[in-house]
Amino acid sequence: MPRTIIEPFRIKSVEPIRWTTRAEREQLLRAAHYNLFLLPADDVLIDLLTDSGTGAMSTHQWAAVMEGDESYAGSKSFEHFSNSVREIFGYKHVIPTHQGRAAERILFGIMCKKGDVVPNNTHFDTTRANVEFVGAEAVDCVIPEGRDPRCNHPFKGNMDVTALDELIQRAGAKRVPLVMLTLTNNSGGGQPVSMENVRQVSEVCRKRGIPLYFDACRFAENSYFIKLRESGYASKSPKQIAQEMFGYGDGCTMSAKKDGMANIGGFLCTNNDLLAQQEKDLLILTEGYPTYGGLAGRDLEAIAVGLQEALEEDYLRYRIASTAYLGNHVAERGVPIVQPPGGHAVYLDARAFLPHIPPEQFPGVALGAELYLEGGIRSVEIGTLMFGGAAKMDLVRLAIPRRVYTQSHIDYVVEIILEVWKKRESIRGMKVNYEAPFLRHFTARLESVSN
Numbered sequence: 001m002p003r004t005i006i007e008p009f010r011i012k013s014v015e016p017i018r019w020t021t022r023a024e025r026e027q028l029l030r031a032a033h034y035n036l037f038l039l040p041a042d043d044v045l046i047d048l049l050t051d052s053g054t055g056a057m058s059t060h061q062w063a064a065v066m067e068g069d070e071s072y073a074g075s076k077s078f079e080h081f082s083n084s085v086r087e088i089f090g091y092k093h094v095i096p097t098h099q100g101r102a103a104e105r106i107l108f109g110i111m112c113k114k115g116d117v118v119p120n121n122t123h124f125d126t127t128r129a130n131v132e133f134v135g136a137e138a139v140d141c142v143i144p145e146g147r148d149p150r151c152n153h154p155f156k157g158n159m160d161v162t163a164l165d166e167l168i169q170r171a172g173a174k175r176v177p178l179v180m181l182t183l184t185n186n187s188g189g190g191q192p193v194s195m196e197n198v199r200q201v202s203e204v205c206r207k208r209g210i211p212l213y214f215d216a217c218r219f220a221e222n223s224y225f226i227k228l229r230e231s232g233y234a235s236k237s238p239k240q241i242a243q244e245m246f247g248y249g250d251g252c253t254m255s256a257k258k259d260g261m262a263n264i265g266g267f268l269c270t271n272n273d274l275l276a277q278q279e280k281d282l283l284i285l286t287e288g289y290p291t292y293g294g295l296a297g298r299d300l301e302a303i304a305v306g307l308q309e310a311l312e313e314d315y316l317r318y319r320i321a322s323t324a325y326l327g328n329h330v331a332e333r334g335v336p337i338v339q340p341p342g343g344h345a346v347y348l349d350a351r352a353f354l355p356h357i358p359p360e361q362f363p364g365v366a367l368g369a370e371l372y373l374e375g376g377i378r379s380v381e382i383g384t385l386m387f388g389g390a391a392k393m394d395l396v397r398l399a400i401p402r403r404v405y406t407q408s409h410i411d412y413v414v415e416i417i418l419e420v421w422k423k424r425e426s427i428r429g430m431k432v433n434y435e436a437p438f439l440r441h442f443t444a445r446l447e448s449v450s451n
């Protein structure tokens with residue numbers, strides 16, 4: 001196989017991106033109060049804020065969009081959608097939702113009550129919030145290696161199976177309505193879960209009589225990591241691996257904005273007839289009729305095609321190689337990152353990058369601001385601004401939208417990170433001038449401490 005990474009597609013429709021000067025960016029950043037969420041997207045050159053809903057659709061998806069059947073009930077598009085989901089995931093009931101968190105709200109609203117405990121390798125923030133909203137406790141049980149940014153382990157997203165079993169015994173199985181596994185583990189650096197771990201978690205669940213659900217947002221990337229890194233899977237297709245993985249569970253939640261290759265959408269699956277009925281009843285109340293669930297028929301068509309495309313080997317080879325290329329090229333020059341690079345994102349370790357800035361002066365915000373000033377790159381801080389004093393790390397996540405940027409864009413990002421690395425000692429910490437009472441990172445206003 002040649003070493004050069006090429007995009008396994010050619011470009012038919014282009015969207016211009018806008019250059020700004022450093023002087024303009026200084027002014028723009030000041031006007032945005034040093035909070036990258038407050039920047040107009042048009043003033044960003046390379047937008048790595050998130051990989052959620054920001055991907056480019058294929059010609060096949062756009063063609064399918066034109067086939068969208070917008071009937072309120074029983075549309076053909078729902079049939080295409082549910083057949084595509086069922087072929088990969090294998091679950092009996094497929095319930096469409098407008099995005100991932102809507103599936104979470106319905107699942108936890110039906111299955112959990114006050115006092116319950118929900119274990120996960122690491123809950124994503126909306127997952128945790130939806131568990132806590134019904135009065136249940138969300139507990140993270142990732143393996144210890146998954147909490148250490150420097151540790152290089154092939155499956156850092158794995159669940160600590162002993163900790164899981166002890167938690168269930170301590171809480172009592174009756175208080176644990178389900179166990180969840182997040183594929184890949186987004187809040188833990190986009191790290192995959194091995195098939196062996198899925199099997200072991202499933203065995204614990206069977207032994208204790210508890211259903212296993214997957215948070216399946218990045219299931220295709222997880223399947224490809226299994227193919228690359230786990231013995232016995234090299235000759236299997238990503239789809240066969242995904243089918244085996246989901247076979248160990250009882251259902252899933254999914255945000256189709258990730259490995260559904262769509263700009264909006266999600267779904268909830270279960271094998272349980274009674275739960276499916278209750279979930280559909282709640283869906284009608286808040287999302288829509290069960291054959292559209294808050295989506296247009298054309299969205300269902302885009303997802304039906306996108307799920308299959310996400311499993312194409314040429315695409316996954318390029319996707320995983322391109323993210324690793326970014327991470328490895330900066331790491332080999334000494335830039336501290338969460339190792340190894342994840343599937344959808346590279347995480348810079350801002351505390352190690354800027355050791356002279358204490359966590360209370362937001363090293364992640366300062367680094368994100370400098371990446372924007374240096375090269376117009378937008379990232380997101382995952383650290384003290386987002387989580388307050390509870391933050392264990394200060395990270396800057398560079399999430400790569402699917403099929404949007406080319407290898408030369410990635411080379412540009414490498415160049416800018418290395419430029420910022422050279423001048424790291426001159427970067428100053430930040431202080432907050434305004435913060436909302438919750439989720440402050442979205443709207444906080446900051447300034448440099450040297451001002």
Ligand SMILES: Cc1ncc(COP(=O)(O)O)c(C=O)c1O
Nearest residue numbers: 052099100101124126186217255
């Ligand atoms: C692991 C994980 N679960 C759930 C969600 C929620 O999905 P959505 O943004 O579609 O509501 C996300 C979104 O980023 C995620 O990464």
